[in-house]
Amino acid sequence: MYTKITTAQYMDLGKRIFKALGFSDADSRQITDVLLTADLFGVESHGISRIMKYYNLLKENIVNKYAVPKTVFETPISSVIDAESAMGQIVSVSAMDEAIRKAKVHGIGLVQVRNSNHYGIAGYYALMAAREGLIGISMTNTVAIMVPTFSAEAVLGSNPIAVAVPSDGDDPFLFDGATTVVTRGKIELYKKLEKKLPSEWAVDEEGSVSYDPIRILECIGEKRGGGILPVGGDGEEQSGYKGYGFSMICEIMTSVLSGGAASKHKTDKGDTSHCFYAIDPALFGDPDGVKQRMSEMIDEIHSAKKAKGQDHIFVPGEKEFLKAEERKRTGIPISNKTMSEIGQIIKELGINMADEDILCQSVSL
Amino acid sequence: MYTKITTAQYMDLGKRIFKALGFSDADSRQITDVLLTADLFGVESHGISRIMKYYNLLKENIVNKYAVPKTVFETPISSVIDAESAMGQIVSVSAMDEAIRKAKVHGIGLVQVRNSNHYGIAGYYALMAAREGLIGISMTNTVAIMVPTFSAEAVLGSNPIAVAVPSDGDDPFLFDGATTVVTRGKIELYKKLEKKLPSEWAVDEEGSVSYDPIRILECIGEKRGGGILPVGGDGEEQSGYKGYGFSMICEIMTSVLSGGAASKHKTDKGDTSHCFYAIDPALFGDPDGVKQRMSEMIDEIHSAKKAKGQDHIFVPGEKEFLKAEERKRTGIPISNKTMSEIGQIIKELGINMADEDILCQSVSL
Numbered sequence: 001m002y003t004k005i006t007t008a009q010y011m012d013l014g015k016r017i018f019k020a021l022g023f024s025d026a027d028s029r030q031i032t033d034v035l036l037t038a039d040l041f042g043v044e045s046h047g048i049s050r051i052m053k054y055y056n057l058l059k060e061n062i063v064n065k066y067a068v069p070k071t072v073f074e075t076p077i078s079s080v081i082d083a084e085s086a087m088g089q090i091v092s093v094s095a096m097d098e099a100i101r102k103a104k105v106h107g108i109g110l111v112q113v114r115n116s117n118h119y120g121i122a123g124y125y126a127l128m129a130a131r132e133g134l135i136g137i138s139m140t141n142t143v144a145i146m147v148p149t150f151s152a153e154a155v156l157g158s159n160p161i162a163v164a165v166p167s168d169g170d171d172p173f174l175f176d177g178a179t180t181v182v183t184r185g186k187i188e189l190y191k192k193l194e195k196k197l198p199s200e201w202a203v204d205e206e207g208s209v210s211y212d213p214i215r216i217l218e219c220i221g222e223k224r225g226g227g228i229l230p231v232g233g234d235g236e237e238q239s240g241y242k243g244y245g246f247s248m249i250c251e252i253m254t255s256v257l258s259g260g261a262a263s264k265h266k267t268d269k270g271d272t273s274h275c276f277y278a279i280d281p282a283l284f285g286d287p288d289g290v291k292q293r294m295s296e297m298i299d300e301i302h303s304a305k306k307a308k309g310q311d312h313i314f315v316p317g318e319k320e321f322l323k324a325e326e327r328k329r330t331g332i333p334i335s336n337k338t339m340s341e342i343g344q345i346i347k348e349l350g351i352n353m354a355d356e357d358i359l360c361q362s363v364s365l
Numbered sequence: 366m367y368t369k370i371t372t373a374q375y376m377d378l379g380k381r382i383f384k385a386l387g388f389s390d391a392d393s394r395q396i397t398d399v400l401l402t403a404d405l406f407g408v409e410s411h412g413i414s415r416i417m418k419y420y421n422l423l424k425e426n427i428v429n430k431y432a433v434p435k436t437v438f439e440t441p442i443s444s445v446i447d448a449e450s451a452m453g454q455i456v457s458v459s460a461m462d463e464a465i466r467k468a469k470v471h472g473i474g475l476v477q478v479r480n481s482n483h484y485g486i487a488g489y490y491a492l493m494a495a496r497e498g499l500i501g502i503s504m505t506n507t508v509a510i511m512v513p514t515f516s517a518e519a520v521l522g523s524n525p526i527a528v529a530v531p532s533d534g535d536d537p538f539l540f541d542g543a544t545t546v547v548t549r550g551k552i553e554l555y556k557k558l559e560k561k562l563p564s565e566w567a568v569d570e571e572g573s574v575s576y577d578p579i580r581i582l583e584c585i586g587e588k589r590g591g592g593i594l595p596v597g598g599d600g601e602e603q604s605g606y607k608g609y610g611f612s613m614i615c616e617i618m619t620s621v622l623s624g625g626a627a628s629k630h631k632t633d634k635g636d637t638s639h640c641f642y643a644i645d646p647a648l649f650g651d652p653d654g655v656k657q658r659m660s661e662m663i664d665e666i667h668s669a670k671k672a673k674g675q676d677h678i679f680v681p682g683e684k685e686f687l688k689a690e691e692r693k694r695t696g697i698p699i700s701n702k703t704m705s706e707i708g709q710i711i712k713e714l715g716i717n718m719a720d721e722d723i724l725c726q727s728v729s730l
Contacts, residue, residue, distance in 0.1 A: 073650030077442070077472055080649050107442055108473060112649055135617075151678045153670040163614050165621070173617070175610040181603055199602050207672025225670055231597050231607045237564050238546055238603075242596045245540040245681040246611070248662070249528050252500075252538070256530070256658045257649045264665055284445050284477055284622045285438030293621045297613070300629055305518040305590055307572020313516045316610040 003339050004331030010036050013342065014048070020349040021058050022065045027090050034089040034120040037127075039332050041320035045185040046121045048334060052341045053118075054087075062269045063087050063117050069094070077102055078110040080258055085270030088119030096125040096138065096276040103134050103278035111276040114260030119274055122162035123176030123320070129278040130164035130172035133287065137277040138162045141254040144263040145220060146180050147227040149234075149241045152207030154220070154227030157263035158183055159250035164317075166281070168295040174317025179247035180228045184220065187213045187228070200233040202226065209234050368704050369696030375401050378707065379413070385714040386423050387430045392455050399454040399485040402492075404697050406685035410550040411486045413699060417706045418483075419452075427634045428452050428482050434459070442467055443475040445623055450635030453484030461490040461503065461641040468499050468643035476641040479625030484639055487527035488541030488685070494643040495529035495537035498652065502642040503527045506619040509628040510585060511545050512592040514599075514606045517572030519585070519592030522628035523548055524615035529682075531646070533660040539682025544612035545593045549585065552578045552593070565598040567591065574599050 005013070014032025019025065039047030057063040067086035071079050079098060083091040095111045102109025119125075122138045129136025142157030162176040182201050190197055191213040200209050202216040205225030210216055219226035230243025253275045255262045260273030281290035298315050306313060327333075334342075346353060370378070379397025384390065404412030422428040432451035436444050444463060448456040460476045467474025484490075487503045494501025507522030527541040547566050555562055556578040565574050567581040570590030575581055584591035595608025618640045620627045625638030646655040663680050671678060692698075699707075711718060 075472060075648055078648040107440060108475075110473075110644075110648060147672075148666055148669070148678055150672050150675040151666070151669045152672045155666055155669045163617075165617055173613070175614060177604070177607045177610060179607075181597070201603075203672065207670070207675070231604050232546070233598075233603060238566075238598060239542070239596050241679070241681070242542045242544075242608075245542060248538065248681060249540060251662060252528075252530055252659065256655055256662065257646065259649075259651060259654055259658070262658070262662055262665070279475075281622065283440055283443040283475060284624075286624060289624055290621055293624070293627070294617065297616060297621065297627055300627070301513055301516070301520055304513070304516045304520045305572070307512075307515050307517045307568065310515040310572070313513055314606070316606070316613060 001336040002333040004333050006331055007036060007328055010332055016351050017345060020351050030093055031087060031089045034124050037124050038121045040324035040327050042323040043121055045183065049338045051338065051345065055345050077106045077108050080112045083113050083116035085115055085117065088117040088272065091116050092119040092125055092274055096128045099276045099278040100129055100132050100134060103280045107280045107283040109278045112258035113274045114258040115270055116272045116274055117270060118272060121176060122160045123174055125276055126162040126164035127174060130166050133166050135279040135281060136164040138275060139250045139253050140272060140274040141251055141263045141266065143266045143268050145184060145227050146230055146247055147203050147207065148244045149236065152203065152205060152225050155264050156247040156251060159247040161246065161250050165294050166291050167298060168291045169298065171317060171321045173294055173298065173315065179231055179243050179250060181231050181233055181243065182228065184228065187216055191217060200229060202228050203234065366701040367698040369698050371696055372401060372693055375697055381716050382710060385716050395458055396452060396454045399489050402489050403486045405689035405692050407688040408486055410548065414703045416703065416710065420710050442471045442473050445477045448478050448481035450480055450482065453482040453637065456481050457484040457490055457639055461493045464641045464643040465494055465497050465499060468645045472645045472648040474643045477623035478639045479623035480635055481637045481639055482635060483637060486541060487525045488539055490641055491527040491529035492537065492539060495531045498531050500644040500646060501529040503640060504615045504618050505637060505639040506616055506628045506631065508631045508633050510549060510592050511595055511612050512568050512572065513609045514601065517568065517570060517590050520629050521612040521616060524612040526611065526615050530659050531656050532663060533656045534663065536682060536686045538659055539685065544596055544608050544615060546596050546598055546608065547593065549593065552581055556582060565594060567593050568599065
């Protein structure tokens with residue numbers, strides 16, 4: 001059960017809520033744009049469905065809407081920003097802007113951020129650089145949920161890595177993936193469907209693979225051990241240590257370099273670390289050649305022989321861009337649960353919605 | 366059946382062979398050191414077992430021992446080198462040296478290499494930077510062997526990614542992993558053992574998972590389709606598209622940026638692309654803090670709760686460093702096949718080995 005709204009309605013709604021919460025026009029638009037991109041891409045877990053979480057964190061002043069992030073160290077090609085518990089999306093957009101500015105002058109910009117909050121989808125920031133003709137990289141650490149190979153305890157986060165590279169085509173290359181085999185949301189979905197997990201996705205407090213989503217979610221929720229496996233799964237047979245290694249690389253590029261809290265110590269209350277890197281392909285002499293070769297590689301993958309029963313080979317980011325096109329045309333589905341949370345927030349904030357507003361137009365599909 | 370030799374014997378042997386092949390003293394030592402490190406780490410597939418391959422490539426002048434790699438583009442923080450089909454290890458060590466020099470002056474050095482040859486283990490070059498207190502990254506593309514998600518054709522290489530980060534401990538963090546779920550060597554091992562593959566490692570020419578190592582190796586050898594799966598395995602259930610995405614990132618950071626041949630078009634005859642990046646943690650204000658936090662993270666992972674039946678959680682690189690310590694003490698095992706190839710090469714090159722030389726001391730263990 002969900003309602004479909006247009007991108008214009010989505011933007012209007014988000015702007016009104018964040019303005020009522022005390023953000024400027026520009027910041028309200030910016031936060032909403034990050035959420036909107038996630039919902040357009042089909043990454044609902046990082047879109048407007050998080051509104052109640054953000055609302056509560058802002059109400060409790062854990063996310064500080066008045067924060068003025070401080071640059072605590074800077075060189076021409078790098079900086080370290082203490083976000084002072086600012087809204088993740090705001091400090092992150094300005095950090096990637098800074099990386100882009102530095103890259104345009106010096107070829108590269110490496111910006112580390114600490115003491116921030118949840119920043120939405122990592123890919124948003126990597127894309128900012130790619131839209132400027134630069135290679136963009138962004139990562140963030142998260143609360144510990146990944147159990148390293150041979151462990152029974154979550155020590156690392158889902159720790160996503162996003163890389164975007166300009167191409168000659170309509171869309172850049174965009175890889176954006178958690179280093180866990182699946183996200184917690186996927187396990188919650190199986191609980192809701194009352195189904196066993198279909199594969200080696202998670203371990204219990206003994207470090208043994210469990211297919212029971214209820215048990216796994218209890219293990220995680222009560223912090224009694226266990227958690228989600230890295231990409232590559234359990235043990236060494238399918239190279240789970242590689243997903244675990246990539247997660248450590250994310251942790252290094254975020255908390256280790258910025259001086260922020262490691263995943264294991266994170267409370268999610270103003271102690272998230274991110275990185276934002278922009279690299280000008282002109283550093284390698286031939287930026288047009290880079291775009292052209294990027295497109296050639298994508299074309300060659302598209303034209304490779306398909307596996308039996310498949311009619312298309314997707315490249316990273318492609319599914320998201322296709323989904324965004326479709327949703328721009330046909331609307332963005334918002335679950336009834338989220339709709340009712342939005343209704344509650346609007347009421348609490350005393351936002352005046354006119355009769356023609358979307359909340360009155362919910363169509364259950 | 367194998368022979369154990371000491372590191373000194375290994376170095377002496379390697380130096381003699383590469384000198385007889387026309388390399389200088391310094392270059393012969395350098396090539397041997399890369400091979401030795403692989404054998405010390407237990408990565409036999411990238412050690413002296415490749416000697417016959419290198420020997421033949423040098424004899425046929427595919428690897429050009431007289432090559433003078435050319436810097437075709439340069440900025441203070443980057444360069445692109447055309448290796449002109451030089452020995453991979455030689456151009457690669459000098460490329461990482463250049464990245465390190467740039468990083469020491471400007472904070473970062475990004476060096477791309479094209480038209481090179483097999484360079485051994487990626488981790489060797491990442492480690493060079495870490496030994497200098499810098500973050501080191503190296504990747505290389507390889508001939509196509511990875512089948513992207515939903516494809517039935519190998520389009521990408523095993524495309525390894527290596528990252529090394531200095532720590533306060535004896536050894537740096539060292540991640541070095543192919544982005545395929547396993548290497549071809551692992552499949553060859555199962556063929557030799559006459560066993561079925563234990564997991565979803567590879568697909569046949571239809572893109573369907575096959576557990577038959579003979580069939581898979583035929584598919585690869587005859588280039589009739591099929592190949593090895595990315596980390597994460599078949600389809601989307603275990604996020605195989607993430608390993609596939611990481612492989613594309615490696616391809617971008619090697620052939621796309623350097624202007625070299627993509628994995629799909631590689632012949633392995635002077636058309637390999639690598640990258641060598643060195644980053645000074647001082648760019649983020651507090652290099653000692655970076656080392657300290659790196660060590661803290663390693664300590665915390667070590668002290669996390671172990672999975673049932675496990676007594677140690679390894680961090681990336683740890684197994685390799687432990688193996689190297691052991692082999693430095695007890696000797697490096699060289700298979701009888703490799704020993705006999707070495708004997709043949711020595712004979713062909715007319716290298717004079719004295720009675721006390723290792724080839725006369727082979728002890729089958």
